[in-house]
Amino acid sequence: MPQPIIKIENLGKLYRLGEVGTGTLSHDLNRWWKTRIMGKEDPYSIIGTINDRTQAAKKGEHVWALRDINLELQEGEVLGIIGKNGAGKSTLLKILSQVTSPSSGRVRARGRMASLLEVGTGFHQEMTGRENIYMNGTIMGMRKREITSKLDEIVDFSGVAKYLDTPVKRYSSGMIVRLGFAIAAHLEPEILVVDEVLAVGDAEFQKKAIGKMQDVSKSHGRTVLFVSHNMAAVKSLCKNGIVLINGYKRFEGKISDAIDFYQDNNVLITNKNNYWEFGNDAENDNIRVNSIKITPINGTVLDISSGVRIEIDFFNKVKDITEDLTFEILTKDDVLVFHHGFVFAKDRNSKQGKHKITAFIPPDLLNANIYSMNLFFGQSQRYLLFRRDRICAFEVENIPLENNMAVLPGIVRPAVSYTLDYHENNTQTITKTILTDATGDRCQQ
Incomplete structure (x- = not known):
């Protein structure tokens, strides 16, 4: 069996709410020694506290943004990560991207990783778009000539050619996302990590970006981790998915099953009395x-x-x-x-x-x-x-369609009016207006 490109073992991330630090220097040093040197859990954490953002926090309380996450990904796999706001999705991607370190457990990843986490992440605001492309490629371990060979593709995909030599601080959020994604997707990373930042882009770019991620995974065998609240985008791109709830991985499997699990455990379970x-x-x-x-x-x-x-x-x-x-x-x-x-x-x-x-x-x-x-x-x-x-x-709910309760496709199902022109006795043109209901049956004429 091939070795996984990403292996996550017992991963956890602990945050302290309110003030930073434990309150005393001796406790801070003790925490550093236990967690960083000895590899043990934080001695000042509150056992059993979960990351439920709907409940009021107590002063100095610790919460697990992630807890006991175990996961393996193979080369070429596209994984959708689903969950409500505050479920731990972005924290997981930040740990994978080495933006922050875990409180417990470990992550092993093989190959170059490109991340698109938040608008502006990885960009120097005073540098131009061109300079940021070279800087990001260098950070990924690429040589200058490798980056130069990809430059035209990156600029063409991002659509910011006119502003390429303008400082990034003058870019709109949409332009930054376009350029950031183009860099991440075209510099040939083995692992591509994309947070829901794509929602900032327009519909045309979102479609373009999803198509590029599909191409990267299928044609080049790259591994993609994709976080989004857009279930349609997740379903079209990903083969497998995981669902995070309050920092815990509650489901792992096929993406269609993951979406069903998420929706069954989310607010989409409607109130019977509305x-x-x-x-x-x-x-x-x-x-x-x-x-x-x-x-x-x-x-x-x-x-x-x-x-x-x-x-x-x-x-x-x-x-x-x-x-x-x-x-x-x-x-x-x-x-x-x-x-x-x-x-x-x-x-x-x-x-x-x-x-x-x-x-x-x-x-x-x-x-x-x-x-x-x-x-x-x-x-x-x-x-x-x-x-x-x-x-x-x-x-x-549906309405009967010729004694068949099958749901017709589409988001809307409007009553549509038609005009019907016909000739009577080959001499006179008769025009009738017909209004149909949502089933297609005539309801007025």
């Missing part, structure tokens, strides 16, 4: 979301033809601002269906206190699927006051 009440987990200094209720506009069943009513009950703590609310609807594969915003009327802008706003998604629009909702409150459509991703989820 009613959510929130405490301090949906509150900050500006906004408190009290409850969200989702019901059909027509009838009693939330299906394709019923439409969706979304009632958001919230408390506004800020006065004298132009406030706005935005929500996004996503499929269970995290594909964005739409993004819609609402600006409150001027006479309501300065009102503090309890409010309720109701949004109506028209009938015959959403196809049968499970959907989640992201919720934002802002000021003047520029400043973010509150954000909560996947704050709730709901299921739109």
Whole structure:
């Protein structure tokens, strides 16, 4: 059996919340001796504390961002790493990329590794794009002539030729991501590590980047580790996946099974009554979301033809601002269906206190699927006051299609109108307008 290109054994990463250090020099020295010299666990860690970001932390508390991670990857394998925010995904990639060191366990990796972790990681802001390309290649152990031979490909792929000799500090975040990915993908690393930073790029570049990662893994036998909240991108790129929950690896297997496991253990398990009440987990200094209720506009069943009513009950703590609310609807594969915003009327802008706003998604629009909702409150459509991703989820049920409940493909399933032109007695052209419902049956003519 071939040796794995990456082998992770009992990996753990411990963080201390609040102040840095133990509080005394003797304790800091004792921690350094135990962890760095003797290779043992931190003597001041709290046994059993897990990284649950929804719970309030105590002063000086230690949490395991990662705990007991074991993993082996073969050459050419493309692994998707899935989990909610704070699950430990980025921490795992930082340890693999040697940005930070583990608190316990060890990592063995063979070959050159290129990492794209955060916007601007690995770039010197005062250096030009060209200089950063050469610097990154040198760090990876490449010679100047090797980098020069790849320069044109990198520049062409990134699309920043016009700004190649401009300092990176003047680049937009999207330009930095483009250049960073182009460098990481074209300098022939044996291992490519990509965090969800690709979400910063536009749709065209994301598609281009995923295609390049597929080419790197299949054609050149490179190993790829990919972190993303976009389940459609993960599913199209990766063969296998792992799911991290509160720092622990809870699932490892085929990517389709990993996505199903993640969704079954995430907020996408809908509330049967489609009613959510929130405490301090949906509150900050500006906004408190009290409850969200989702019901059909027509009838009693939330299906394709019923439409969706979304009632958001919230408390506004800020006065004298132009406030706005935005929500996004996503499929269970995290594909964005739409993004819609609402600006409150001027006479309501300065009102503090309890409010309720109701949004109506028209009938015959959403196809049968499970959907989640992201919720934002802002000021003047520029400043973010509150954000909560996947704050709730709901299921739109199917409607019978000629006694068949099969779900037709597509994100939307609208009622579509047609015009039908025909000749009667070969003399006169007759035009009829026909409106069909979501099943394709005629409902008006």
